[in-house]
Amino acid sequence: MLADWPSLLFNALGWGMATFLVAAGLTLVFGILHVLNFSHGGFFMIGAYLAFTISAAVGSTSLIAFLGASLAAALVVGLLGLVVDRAVFRRLAQVDGAYVLVATYALLLVCNGAVKLIWGLNVQSAQPPAALFEVTVLGDLVMPHYAMFVIAAGIVVYLALEWLLNLTAAGKLIRAIAADPWMAQLLGVNVGLVYSATVALGFALAGLAGGFLVANQSLSPDLAGIFIIQAFGVVIIGGMGSIRGAFLASLLLGLVDSFGTALLPDMPGILFFVALAVLLLVRPQGLLGSGRLA
Amino acid sequence: MISRRALLAGGAGSALALSVNPRIVVGQTNEPIKIGVVTPLSGPQEFIGSFVKSGAEVAAEMINKAGGVKGRPLQLEFRDEKANPAAATTVARELLGLGYNLQLGTISSTVALAYGPLMQQENGINLTCGAGTEKLNHENYTSNVFRVGDGTYRMRAQARFMAEKYPEVTSWTGIIPDHEYGRTVWAVFVDGLLEFYPALTGKTPTIVPPVLVPYGSGDYRNFITQMMKSPAKGVVNATYGGDAATFFQQARPYGLFRDRILMDAANEFIVANALKDQVPKHWTGSHWYYANNKSQLSQDFYQAYVAKTGNRMPMGWAGEAQAAVSAYAAAIAKAGSTDTKAVIAALKGLTWDTVTGPRTIRAEDNQAIKNLEVIQIEPAPGTDIGFKVSDSVQIPGAPVIEPATPGQKMALRTAS
Numbered sequence: 001m002l003a004d005w006p007s008l009l010f011n012a013l014g015w016g017m018a019t020f021l022v023a024a025g026l027t028l029v030f031g032i033l034h035v036l037n038f039s040h041g042g043f044f045m046i047g048a049y050l051a052f053t054i055s056a057a058v059g060s061t062s063l064i065a066f067l068g069a070s071l072a073a074a075l076v077v078g079l080l081g082l083v084v085d086r087a088v089f090r091r092l093a094q095v096d097g098a099y100v101l102v103a104t105y106a107l108l109l110v111c112n113g114a115v116k117l118i119w120g121l122n123v124q125s126a127q128p129p130a131a132l133f134e135v136t137v138l139g140d141l142v143m144p145h146y147a148m149f150v151i152a153a154g155i156v157v158y159l160a161l162e163w164l165l166n167l168t169a170a171g172k173l174i175r176a177i178a179a180d181p182w183m184a185q186l187l188g189v190n191v192g193l194v195y196s197a198t199v200a201l202g203f204a205l206a207g208l209a210g211g212f213l214v215a216n217q218s219l220s221p222d223l224a225g226i227f228i229i230q231a232f233g234v235v236i237i238g239g240m241g242s243i244r245g246a247f248l249a250s251l252l253l254g255l256v257d258s259f260g261t262a263l264l265p266d267m268p269g270i271l272f273f274v275a276l277a278v279l280l281l282v283r284p285q286g287l288l289g290s291g292r293l294a
Numbered sequence: 295m296i297s298r299r300a301l302l303a304g305g306a307g308s309a310l311a312l313s314v315n316p317r318i319v320v321g322q323t324n325e326p327i328k329i330g331v332v333t334p335l336s337g338p339q340e341f342i343g344s345f346v347k348s349g350a351e352v353a354a355e356m357i358n359k360a361g362g363v364k365g366r367p368l369q370l371e372f373r374d375e376k377a378n379p380a381a382a383t384t385v386a387r388e389l390l391g392l393g394y395n396l397q398l399g400t401i402s403s404t405v406a407l408a409y410g411p412l413m414q415q416e417n418g419i420n421l422t423c424g425a426g427t428e429k430l431n432h433e434n435y436t437s438n439v440f441r442v443g444d445g446t447y448r449m450r451a452q453a454r455f456m457a458e459k460y461p462e463v464t465s466w467t468g469i470i471p472d473h474e475y476g477r478t479v480w481a482v483f484v485d486g487l488l489e490f491y492p493a494l495t496g497k498t499p500t501i502v503p504p505v506l507v508p509y510g511s512g513d514y515r516n517f518i519t520q521m522m523k524s525p526a527k528g529v530v531n532a533t534y535g536g537d538a539a540t541f542f543q544q545a546r547p548y549g550l551f552r553d554r555i556l557m558d559a560a561n562e563f564i565v566a567n568a569l570k571d572q573v574p575k576h577w578t579g580s581h582w583y584y585a586n587n588k589s590q591l592s593q594d595f596y597q598a599y600v601a602k603t604g605n606r607m608p609m610g611w612a613g614e615a616q617a618a619v620s621a622y623a624a625a626i627a628k629a630g631s632t633d634t635k636a637v638i639a640a641l642k643g644l645t646w647d648t649v650t651g652p653r654t655i656r657a658e659d660n661q662a663i664k665n666l667e668v669i670q671i672e673p674a675p676g677t678d679i680g681f682k683v684s685d686s687v688q689i690p691g692a693p694v695i696e697p698a699t700p701g702q703k704m705a706l707r708t709a710s
Contacts, residue, residue, distance in 0.1 A: 004519065007516075007519045008516065008519075011513070011515040011516045011519060014513065014515055015513045015515075015516075018512065018513060116340075121340060121341040121344060122341070122567060122568070123341070123535060123536050123539050123564050123565070123567065123568040124567075124568050125539055125540075125543050125568040125569050125570075125572070127572060133547070134547075135547045135548070142519070142522070142547070142548050144547035144548070146547070147515065213512075215543075216512075216513075216540075216543070216544065217512060217540050217543075218536040218537075218538075218539030218540045218543060218568050219536075219568075220341075220535065220536035220539075221340075222338055222510070222535075222536050223536070225510060226510060226511075226512040226540075227512045230512075257516075258516055261516040261517065261520070262516070262520075265503075265505070265506060265520065266506060267472075267506075268472050268506045268507055268508045268511075268517070269472075269508035269511065
């Protein structure tokens with residue numbers, strides 16, 4: 001097993017950053033709105049399908065086209081987020097949390113139905129851009145360039161969110177509203193507008209994750225479920241609403257999953273859930289859980 | 295004007311006349327034969343269920359167009375079982391209550407197993423259209439459930455074919471999803487390898503423990519890395535649908551299948567349609583490969599299927615639905631009745647024609663014996679679909695099917 005550790009480490013980073021890409025928008029929306037959005041996986045899936053369709057329409061396998069398609073998917077899903085905010089989230093603000101779960105689960109079913117209606121039931125797949133098609137081999141370690149791109153994308157998204165939330169005026173406003181919306185309103189802040197913008201950003205991150213990961217996954221109406229359990233896992237372990245916590249949890253659970261595969265090959269994936277349970281027993285509030293967006 | 299006395303007398307007379315032969319009431323001579331099709335129309339197996347649904351519709355339309363069963367048309371009633379035993383038994387019960395004692399369409403193993411006690415208690419029949427579990431005709435055998443398609447012995451056939459085609463490939467491993475179906479596929483394939491390699495090549499195969507993968511995984515790279523270190527030259531894949539496409543997609547940069555023979559269990563064209571010219575060269579099992587079946591029935595069914603759905607590459611489950619509908623038609627014609635007991639008696643030992651040629655239901659365990667089909671797929675860059683079927687074979691079922699042991703667990707060889 002020790003001889004494999006570079007591969008396990010690289011794969012752990014790949015798993016962790018792919019999961020963080022999916023989890024980033026989820027934790028952002030929860031952090032400010034305190035809405036545990038069950039439909040997040042559905043919008044991740046719509047982002048992937050959109051990027052797939054845009055790439056096919058453009059007909060280019062260049063990295064620029066791939067990034068452009070991902071950003072376009074993020075934009076469209078972000079706009080869908082505005083619609084969801086108006087149509088669903090605003091109505092859930094004053095009701096019991098159980099209704100939120102039911103409503104966002106229903107939204108997930110709507111996403112699923114929309115995908116079937118628009119793209120059908122067939123399994124499809126996208127290719128990575130030509131520039132990311134190759135692999136780098138270092139001894140036994142095989143590093144597909146596309147996996148390296150996903151790792152880099154996860155880190156860039158994390159740093160961008162850190163910068164936005166901690167070093168910009170808009171970020172400080174978001175955090176202030178997340179901490180105390182009533183007080184922020186008294187001080188003349190347009191809370192509704194900031195809520196909408198944050199939801200749009202959270203959904204755009206789901207769309208971006210779909211675009212970035214589309215060449216790593218097959219496309220089918222089941223895609224909404226892929227990564228979403230892990231994403232919820234890192235959001236919970238990281239501390240609900242903490243971007244930094246989600247990032248750390250992604251790395252930690254990626255390592256657990258990766259090394260668990262080598263240690264317990266007869267029980268694939270089991271250590272992820274064991275780690276989830278143990279971490280919650282030891283630290284129920286999560287790694288960096290403080291009830292504040294950070 | 296009819297008097298009240300005359301009306302009462304007439305009514306009583308009519309009732310008396312009808313009670314002598316109640317069949318006149320329901321008009322048996324041309325009454326439709328009701329068949330319930332309970333198959334996934336939503337959920338994770340909706341894709342497969344869509345082939346079962348369309349296949350059953352086309353098969354019934356063809357039979358009805360040819361005059362029905364002794365003049366009676368087939369009438370299908372569909373229900374969504376969501377590949378979930380609880381949902382499936384609920385809708386099956388509802389159909390039984392509505393008089394649909396003859397049902398077909400199951401593809402999920404857990405659903406098929408749940409149907410055994412239900413059908414026995416409620417006096418119904420279920421014909422499965424693809425459920426893979428061997429328990430159905432072994433330890434969980436019930437007289438009211440039939441598998442009209444191939445069972446797990448298809449993996450024995452695929453192992454035999456590998457021994458014939460690649461006698462030099464004597465080390466095998468697998469990519470096996472960690473659930474009942476995956477483990478069964480692996481166990482039966484190993485059983486076949488251990489029987490047919492020695493018998494056909496004189497060599498004992500080396501069985502390398504398989505790589506187990508979780509169901510619905512988004513990241514297979516750790517498993518691919520494990521696989522890369524395996525000395526095995528032959529790989530059987532039991533991941534399925536979107537999982538298989540993701541796995542193949544992620545394995546490609548590693549060149550995992552470059553120097554290995556890849557035998558896929560049952561994806562038919564699912565992975566190839568998804569990956570197109572990036573699909574690795576591989577063999578896969580099929581319930582019915584239309585181009586490999588030249589009979590008039592198969593060609594007519596294919597044409598009717600394409601006309602109905604617009605899909606020029608139907609998957610084998612459509613053929614299994616055809617086999618199920620035509621099995622009922624043949625059994626009812628033989629029995630002269632739609633009564634459950636009579637139809638069960640007629641189905642046992644029945645030989646009837648299907649899109650894959652004649653099949654016979656083994657009376658002891660309700661398992662059909664049919665030709666098994668294996669196709670080879672490889673990339674074809676520049677073509678519309680991006681891949682091609684470069685080879686295909688039919689393997690007679692009788693020499694590879696396991697012995698009938700209803701009520702007992704199937705005995706399998708294991709690697710020492």
